Amino acid sequence: MQKELTAIQKDILDFLIDQIRGKGIPPTLADVAKHFGYKNRATVQQHFQAIEKKGYIRKSPKLSRGIELTLEDKYFVPRPxxxxxxxxxxxxxxxxxxxxxxxxxxxxxxxxxxxxxxxxxxxxxxxxxxxxxxxxxxxxxxxxxxxxxxxxxxxxxxxxxxxxxxxxxxxxxxxxxxxxxxxxxxxxxxxxxxxxxxxxxxxxxxx
Amino acid sequence: MQKELTAIQKDILDFLIDQIRGKGIPPTLADVAKHFGYKNRATVQQHFQAIEKKGYIRKSPKLSRGIELTLEDKYFVPRPxxxxxxxxxxxxxxxxxxxxxxxxxxxxxxxxxxxxxxxxxxxxxxxxxxxxxxxxxxxxxxxxxxxxxxxxxxxxxxxxxxxxxxxxxxxxxxxxxxxxxxxxxxxxxxxxxxxxxxxxxxxxxxx
DNA sequence: ATAATTACCATACATTTGTATGTTAACTTA
DNA sequence: TAAGTTAACATACAAATGTATGGTAATTAT
The missing domain is CATH 2.10.109.10 (Umud Fragment, subunit A)
Incomplete structure (x- = not known):
């Protein structure tokens, strides 16, 4: 029952997944902004809100890097x-x-x-x-x-x-x-x- | 070739492993301090430095939650x-x-x-x-x-x-x-x- | 006996970080 | 046409965070 992500939102989610499973820790807003060339964090902030609203992630308020994936099998296989x-x-x-x-x-x-x-x-x-x-x-x-x-x-x-x-x-x-x-x-x-x-x-x- | 950890340092490392594997993100200094009942973060800070010096973790300076495990088979977690x-x-x-x-x-x-x-x-x-x-x-x-x-x-x-x-x-x-x-x-x-x-x-x- | 390590505390500080609030613009939908 | 969504920007602020420095006490090694 999850809504469709836009192309940019999907890119950001992919980046999140990549960072979380690759580096082991979720990125900060600043990290994401830097990666996509955004000049400030508020842009990422809004994308996160949109992605969260569509149910793909869950954010822990005030917590740095407090992003959790809500995908099923989140403990499961990182690789295909x-x-x-x-x-x-x-x-x-x-x-x-x-x-x-x-x-x-x-x-x-x-x-x-x-x-x-x-x-x-x-x-x-x-x-x-x-x-x-x-x-x-x-x-x-x-x-x-x-x-x-x-x-x-x-x-x-x-x-x-x-x-x-x-x-x-x-x-x-x-x-x-x-x-x-x-x-x-x-x-x-x-x-x-x-x-x-x-x-x-x-x-x-x-x- | 790694030096022995003290009992407390081992407890802290275990907690790190547990958090990273379980919650997906490494804890902050404050998180660890709270978990072990320390009254300030500097105590944890020093334990991290000791554990890093002995080669069990690597810290990224200035980065929140910037803790990486350097264990050999860091993908195989010893569990009781x-x-x-x-x-x-x-x-x-x-x-x-x-x-x-x-x-x-x-x-x-x-x-x-x-x-x-x-x-x-x-x-x-x-x-x-x-x-x-x-x-x-x-x-x-x-x-x-x-x-x-x-x-x-x-x-x-x-x-x-x-x-x-x-x-x-x-x-x-x-x-x-x-x-x-x-x-x-x-x-x-x-x-x-x-x-x-x-x-x-x-x-x-x-x- | 002295030095080093361990273990904890306190305080202080600059950044980082998440968040809130507005603004502008393009595009879609009703 | 009007309303809504998407996408980017700027600025501001409180809280979180990592770090630096110094202190005390107990234990361990030299």
Whole structure:
């Protein structure tokens, strides 16, 4: 039931979100004025009032930087979910974010990590299920037994990683899916990153 | 290579982390002074200087709320785990924290929530497993079908909640455990909170 | 024994900050 | 045409804020 923001108001809100999730603290009126080249704070003040009136932020009176985002999931993912990744058979990764709509948040992610939503059940014996969000760190060396995200032929999979003498194996824990052995047949094979954690929200399951 | 903080400095740093993660904005000197009962801001000012000198925070001069955390994994906040809770048969809750977990800040972690580590497998069909960390919010009204933490006879359980006409049922999804029906026999029954999310770190499983 | 650190307090001050109030102009809507 | 919204400006002010300086007492290290 929120009213539409004007283009300028949206720019300002975007800047707010950017600052809050990037720098960790909301900007002051002066900060915003400086960024947009306004010559005084009252201009920003009025924009804030308009944005607040439309319900996108909430201001704490008299409090410096007292701006809160009222967006849903404000504790949630600051970054888009980059795609869906198959725990069973490979799925294509979408070039752009698949969930760009409601990602604004206050919370932060490790800068070098990103999120993927898992589809498929090949890792169900590792307790990762369809719909879970996996946190992927691309800057770690995979060790045997770790769960990794890999790309094969333009598709992505989540599998357990094992380095053998002459090849690499990507194993599912679900016996319905067979282990993928990486050799010459996979010229575009690449380890995208290591799954360092999973997160699952319970909210959808409320009855 | 960071120097040790004193107990008070650690308390203040914890408060900073809590505010930044929870409320989204760092507190002012006055906020901190008020919280700890100090009569003026200069006391906090000096503590900040000490904490900064030891390398745990960085301050932006002259900037209100210009405090940044310099912690290594500043995106993984150590949170106390208050106890273990049975997904199968009840287990006692420990009075103090039994451990800490580094929770990624993407996880929804409102200030009023706390963490429990799950033991037992009675909820394995709800995809919650022994060892998982559940995020519990004590300030929400349970709805049918939600997973709750409850206390029965000084022990805690994680079960799915169903309110019937005259009684409350706590169901496991694993048929090995039977549903608990709450009636007069449980005078000390109490809903502790609602499970709003789960988190599982992969680090232990590295081979 | 002396110096350094920690922990708190008090006072003072320049800026920063949010807010209030008016003004002007362009554009939309009734 | 009149009224409302949007968008920018200027000025003014009280409160909030960070900072500087100095003091006292207890504890810890040298």
């Amino acid at each position: 979910i980059l795609g869906e990744v198959a725990a069973g058979n490979p799925l294509t990764i979408y070039p752009d974010a698949i969930d760009t709509v409601k990602l604004p948040t206050i919370a932060k992610m490790p800068q070098d990590s990103f999120l993927l939503r898992v589809k498929g059940d090949s890792l169900k014996d590792a307790y990762i299920f369809s719909g879970d969000i996996v946190i992927v760190n691309p800057n770690l060396e995979p060790k045997n037994g770790q769960i990794v995200v890999a790309i094969l032929n333009d598709a992505a999979v989540v599998k357990r990683f094992y380095k053998k003498r002459s090849e690499i194996e990507l194993a599912s824990e679900n016996p319905e899916y067979k282990t993928i052995v990486i050799d010459k047949k996979y010229p575009s094979f690449k380890i995208v990153g290591i799954v360092v954690g999973i997160y699952r929200s319970m909210e959808k399951k409320a009855g | 785990i208050l106890g273990e809770v049975a997904a199968g048969n009840p287990l006692t809750i420990y009075p103090d924290a039994i451990d800490t977990v580094k929770l990624p800040t993407i996880a929804k972690m409102p200030q009023d929530s706390f963490l429990l580590r799950v033991k037992g497998d009675s909820l394995k069909d709800a995809y919650i497993f022994s060892g998982d960390i559940v995020i519990v919010n004590p300030n929400l009204e349970p709805k049918n079908g939600q997973i709750v933490v409850a206390i029965l006879n000084d022990a805690a359980v994680v079960k799915r909640f169903y309110k019937k006409r005259s009684e409350i049922e706590l169901a496991s999804e694993n048929p090995e455990y039977k549903t608990i029906v709450i009636d007069k026999k449980y005078p000390s029954f109490k809903i502790v909170g609602i499970v709003v999310g789960i988190y599982r770190s992969m680090e232990k499983k590295a081979g």
